[in-house]
Amino acid sequence: MGDGSPIEMTESELRHDLEEGTREAAARGKVPALSEDELKHLYEIFAAPYRFLSVEPGKEIVLSYDAGTLKIRRVGIAVNRIQTLQIYEKLLGADTMELAHVDYSFKPIKPIIGNEQPVLEQALLVTHIPLFYGAMPNLGLYSQPDGPFPNPSELLPQGKIAEARDSYEKSVEAAIRDMVYVSTAMIESGADGINFDTTGAAGDPDFLATLKAVEILKKKYPDICIELGMAGEFVLGMHGDLRYDGVRLAGLYPHQQVKLAEKAGVTIFGPVVNTNASRSCPWNLARAVTFMKACVEVSRIPIHVNMGMGVGAVPVTDHPPIDIVSRASKAMVEMTRLDGL
Amino acid sequence: MGVGDPYGMAITHAIASGMGGMRGAGDLVARMQMTRGMKIDEAKAYVAKKLRIGVTDLTDPVIMTELRQELGLGTVTPLPGQLNGLEAKFRIADLLGIEINCVKRFRQKVSL
Numbered sequence: 001m002g003d004g005s006p007i008e009m010t011e012s013e014l015r016h017d018l019e020e021g022t023r024e025a026a027a028r029g030k031v032p033a034l035s036e037d038e039l040k041h042l043y044e045i046f047a048a049p050y051r052f053l054s055v056e057p058g059k060e061i062v063l064s065y066d067a068g069t070l071k072i073r074r075v076g077i078a079v080n081r082i083q084t085l086q087i088y089e090k091l092l093g094a095d096t097m098e099l100a101h102v103d104y105s106f107k108p109i110k111p112i113i114g115n116e117q118p119v120l121e122q123a124l125l126v127t128h129i130p131l132f133y134g135a136m137p138n139l140g141l142y143s144q145p146d147g148p149f150p151n152p153s154e155l156l157p158q159g160k161i162a163e164a165r166d167s168y169e170k171s172v173e174a175a176i177r178d179m180v181y182v183s184t185a186m187i188e189s190g191a192d193g194i195n196f197d198t199t200g201a202a203g204d205p206d207f208l209a210t211l212k213a214v215e216i217l218k219k220k221y222p223d224i225c226i227e228l229g230m231a232g233e234f235v236l237g238m239h240g241d242l243r244y245d246g247v248r249l250a251g252l253y254p255h256q257q258v259k260l261a262e263k264a265g266v267t268i269f270g271p272v273v274n275t276n277a278s279r280s281c282p283w284n285l286a287r288a289v290t291f292m293k294a295c296v297e298v299s300r301i302p303i304h305v306n307m308g309m310g311v312g313a314v315p316v317t318d319h320p321p322i323d324i325v326s327r328a329s330k331a332m333v334e335m336t337r338l339d340g341l
Numbered sequence: 342m343g344v345g346d347p348y349g350m351a352i353t354h355a356i357a358s359g360m361g362g363m364r365g366a367g368d369l370v371a372r373m374q375m376t377r378g379m380k381i382d383e384a385k386a387y388v389a390k391k392l393r394i395g396v397t398d399l400t401d402p403v404i405m406t407e408l409r410q411e412l413g414l415g416t417v418t419p420l421p422g423q424l425n426g427l428e429a430k431f432r433i434a435d436l437l438g439i440e441i442n443c444v445k446r447f448r449q450k451v452s453l
Binding site: 052055059089092093125188189190301333 | 342343344345346347348349350351352353354355356357358359360361362363364367368370371372374375376378379380381384396397399400414415417425426427429430433440441442443446
């Protein structure tokens with residue numbers, strides 16, 4: 001199941017859930033459903049009696065790691081971040097890695113940037129794989145009591161829609177400044193790329209601020225890699241009328257989001273499909289593959305589909321069972337022709 | 342990829358569908374995506390051509406370890422006298438014909 005609990009399914013139940021999953025994505029995103037052959041391939045992946053599946057040789061892809069250095073500390077192992085980078089590089093087969101602070105948002109990193117830069121600079125001396133510096137745009141931190149602007153969640157129930165929108169617009173400008181400031185410092189310290197992780201978590205203002213920050217950074221540093229990973233499968237309309245390049249951001253799905261990411265100058269785009277914890281893994285995977293296939297097909301830039309816990313059909317649990325993660329990994333790579341995870 | 346314990350997420354994806362990083366040429370292919378915006382097939386073909394091997398050899402740990410030793414690209418198990426870390430990234434930049442930010446920064450700092 002989408003919450004990670006084990007279930008048994010009959011052949012007809014499995015087929016039904018695969019068909020329903022792709023149908024749901026196709027209807028919601030207005031994208032093509034999976035073909036009979038593709039559903040058959042998914043069926044075979046789920047019906048295989050093995051605990052672990054993999055892609056065929058030659059079909060491997062590149063991996064990038066959101067909040068990479070937090071994962072080792074999160075499980076309680078007392079190693080520093082440079083050691084974590086080395087563990088991923090030398091022991092876990094990482095193609096790239098990401099340095100991140102525990103307070104994984106651009107705003108709180110700004111005042112401690114001088115402590116972050118030397119860590120990256122030292123890490124770059126002893127590692128070989130490309131290193132990102134990553135954080136979240138996290139526009140939630142810009143409204144009171146955490147930030148300077150009136151809280152839209154308090155204004156909206158009072159019917160103060162114009163005031164709430166004004167607050168969001170001010171948050172966008174402040175967030176752009178913080179993202180550009182932090183990213184500039186880490187690029188000047190030698191980062192191979194910047195990862196804007198969970199973009200859009202605070203809705204359309206969050207997405208707009210990130211696109212504009214990317215635009216500024218790409219003008220400043222045309223050769224630097226910028227990865228933009230999304231927070232959810234569609235952009236929440238918290239403001240409702242924010243536009244980028246004339247396109248209304250609220251309600252955009254991955255195959256629409258990527259076109260704006262391209263325009264802003266994003267190098268690698270990380271789309272998301274949320275896992276529904278109360279539906280089966282076959283339902284979730286058919287749905288996720290349908291969305292991602294449409295996104296990869298229209299994209300001119302590399303796509304690294306988000307397949308962490310709770311997205312990309314990976315169950316919503318801290319310890320995802322490897323039978324479903326490996327099946328999701330194989331299916332997503334083989335069926336969407338993406339460029340990375 | 343994102344949240345989840347390293348065994349369930351990072352290790353599982355790496356074995357199921359990853360290029361293996363420095364055990365193969367995963368880091369090199371990643372650099373072509375990152376610096377030139379290449380899609381996966383183009384990036385693999387580019388790196389394979391530079392290394393003068395087949396695309397399927399890019400994930401072979403035996404072939405790639407020998408090549409990485411020979412070309413000074415850094416290996417999982419470092420041997421005495423081998424190029425490591427930033428030293429190896431000078432060679433990677435030259436081999437791939439790309440600019441690596443920290444290599445450029447090092448050159449500027451020591452006035453190379």
